[in-house]
Amino acid sequence: MSTLAQSVPKQxxxxxxxxxLNPPQKKLVTGGILATFILTIYLAATQHxxxxxxxxxxxxxxxxxxxxxxxxxxxxxxLASVGNGQSxxxxxxxxxxxxxxxxxxxxFGYSFFGGTPAGNISPIGISLIVGAFMFxxxxxxxxxxxxxxxxxxxxxxTVMFITLLFFIVGSTIxxxxxxxxxxxxPAAEPFSLATSTGLGYGGAWAVSLMIFxxxxxxTILIEKKRKPPKMAVLPSxxxxxxxxxxxxxxxxAAAALAVLNALTLLTRDSPWGVTAAFTLWGSKVAExxxxxxxxxxxxxxxxxxxxxxxxxxxxxxLNFGVILGxxxxxxAGGLFxxxxxxxxxxxxxxxxxxxxxxxxxxxxxxxxxxxxxxxxSFSAHGYIWGVMALAGTFLALYLRPLFGLSVPxxxxxxx
Numbered sequence: 001m002s003t004l005a006q007s008v009p010k011q012x013x014x015x016x017x018x019x020x021l022n023p024p025q026k027k028l029v030t031g032g033i034l035a036t037f038i039l040t041i042y043l044a045a046t047q048h049x050x051x052x053x054x055x056x057x058x059x060x061x062x063x064x065x066x067x068x069x070x071x072x073x074x075x076x077x078x079l080a081s082v083g084n085g086q087s088x089x090x091x092x093x094x095x096x097x098x099x100x101x102x103x104x105x106x107x108f109g110y111s112f113f114g115g116t117p118a119g120n121i122s123p124i125g126i127s128l129i130v131g132a133f134m135f136x137x138x139x140x141x142x143x144x145x146x147x148x149x150x151x152x153x154x155x156x157x158t159v160m161f162i163t164l165l166f167f168i169v170g171s172t173i174x175x176x177x178x179x180x181x182x183x184x185x186p187a188a189e190p191f192s193l194a195t196s197t198g199l200g201y202g203g204a205w206a207v208s209l210m211i212f213x214x215x216x217x218x219t220i221l222i223e224k225k226r227k228p229p230k231m232a233v234l235p236s237x238x239x240x241x242x243x244x245x246x247x248x249x250x251x252x253a254a255a256a257l258a259v260l261n262a263l264t265l266l267t268r269d270s271p272w273g274v275t276a277a278f279t280l281w282g283s284k285v286a287e288x289x290x291x292x293x294x295x296x297x298x299x300x301x302x303x304x305x306x307x308x309x310x311x312x313x314x315x316x317x318l319n320f321g322v323i324l325g326x327x328x329x330x331x332a333g334g335l336f337x338x339x340x341x342x343x344x345x346x347x348x349x350x351x352x353x354x355x356x357x358x359x360x361x362x363x364x365x366x367x368x369x370x371x372x373x374x375x376x377s378f379s380a381h382g383y384i385w386g387v388m389a390l391a392g393t394f395l396a397l398y399l400r401p402l403f404g405l406s407v408p409x410x411x412x413x414x415x
Contacts, residue, residue: 025332036056036324046309048312053267056321057321059322060260060325061322065257068249070257072372073148082408082409082415083226084228091254092212094257095258098376103201113267118270119265119271120369121190121379123190124188128364130359130362131181132359136359136393137355137395142166142353146369147274153326154330158340159339159341167275169282172285173358178296178361179297192378229410229415264318268314271373271377273368275357276369281310281316287306344405
């Protein structure tokens, strides 16, 4: 996920305090709040009550992601390049809280509207391995993962609009090829630590926490050996004002994201995801251009969603909310601005977006739907997704400089 580094002043290693914040962009904050209010009212008037609720959850997700610059892409890149595991430890903390919340929800089948909540449990096969590896490369070239693309767009990072466009294109092409990847290639059945092992949700929760502790411990050992640069300190207010302006501690944001994902599960009976909406948007455009989208295996048995309004799609409501929440957060910190586009970052965004979109369809989701929500749902495919995306990140470290993109180095003052 992008750190929006272009919007954050750099800090020398000797500096003890974060740079000062820019003045709030009050007109933009007001506009963002007004747009959220209008869209909430529209969804409440035209759709099921779930839709405006998900929009507001999405706003909180985007607000949290931007305030903490909570990275998936940057976390993998820092670990792979210089051995900094600060962000990955925040991931493990987030996953620990999410598993703790998901376990009783899934075990007892409770939801806000009487449905049956189900986790993101997906098959393990060639499509998962190839798709996650592609996604790992793509997110390092595209400048952000799925959620990172959305919150970077909300923050005004111009090149991410290109990433988003080609993310949608890649997702659509992946949907068109889904039959080959999902049916013609070998795959094992979905494997749940809770229901496929006899451990139950309590046992799966305990095993998951041990895995997270081991991963966090490994990152600490790597840091002791490699002595990487620390993450840069971001500008922030102090005290309660920090809620509205400036950066949030990574672990506070991790807890907030876990709680919001659990609320998503309780609200729509499935965890947080991002890329299904991209596929829907692209498929609607493809159908309008004359493609026989209904014949694609991805849409088999689900043509109702294809022909309904996008405002009836739960993932779309969440995505719109993430963009709005990030926009409000960036404007409150005085950080919303359109950034420079170059030939290098444009080419990287096109390739990265295509790889992420296509890879997400192969891998049953992105860093959110497969990695975050998959692991929180006790699905083995989420762990495999993370390993393969990290492998793709290692390769991408050699590709980024070809497009003029930086890679953290051990002698940097911060990473």
